[in-house]
Amino acid sequence: MSTPEVSELPPPFPAVQRDRATEAFFDAASRGELLVQQCAGCDTVLPPEAKTCFSCGSDNLGPTVVSGRGRLITWVVVTHAPVPVLAGAVPYVSAVVELDEGPWLMVRLVDADPTALAAGDAVQVDFVRSGAGENTGEMLPVFRPVGSEENATEEKA
Numbered sequence: 622m623s624t625p626e627v628s629e630l631p632p633p634f635p636a637v638q639r640d641r642a643t644e645a646f647f648d649a650a651s652r653g654e655l656l657v658q659q660c661a662g663c664d665t666v667l668p669p670e671a672k673t674c675f676s677c678g679s680d681n682l683g684p685t686v687v688s689g690r691g692r693l694i695t696w697v698v699v700t701h702a703p704v705p706v707l708a709g710a711v712p713y714v715s716a717v718v719e720l721d722e723g724p725w726l727m728v729r730l731v732d733a734d735p736t737a738l739a740a741g742d743a744v745q746v747d748f749v750r751s752g753a754g755e756n757t758g759e760m761l762p763v764f765r766p767v768g769s770e771e772n773a774t775e776e777k778a
């Protein structure tokens with residue numbers, strides 16, 4: 622698996638800080654890896670925040686790194702910031718992505734023309750630094766459409 626390039630993207634992402642429950646996730650993100658959960662009982666791959674397996678009900682979950690590739694399920698263009706800290710970020714695209722490994726994630730879609738998006742579009746994870754200036758936070762996973770020449774080049778990097 623190639624390591625995604627680290628991007629410094631405007632618009633700003635509010636600085637996100639880790640806690641005990643999220644430190645493994647953010648450690649992986651800082652390495653360019655997307656960490657989710659996998660059920661030890663039935664191998665179902667689950668979203669990072671999962672506490673129990675929605676397939677078999679087990680709470681015996683462990684972290685696993687996924688490909689970061691997936692497909693666009695649905696999206697919305699956010700034009701009014703839901704919270705003040707996002708005021709500098711609008712408009713942005715909030716999307717639901719289905720990872721190749723199965724789970725659905727609610728994500729920020731970047732470098733996307735909302736008028737050109739279609740359900741089923743291929744997307745790929747990338748990582749951006751949250752916060753800005755002296756108030757920086759953890760690396761955050763975002764997704765971008767793939768398929769254009771520009772993105773094909775980036776995948777090789």
Ligand SMILES: [Zn+2]
Nearest residue numbers: 660663674677
């Ligand atoms: Zn299970």
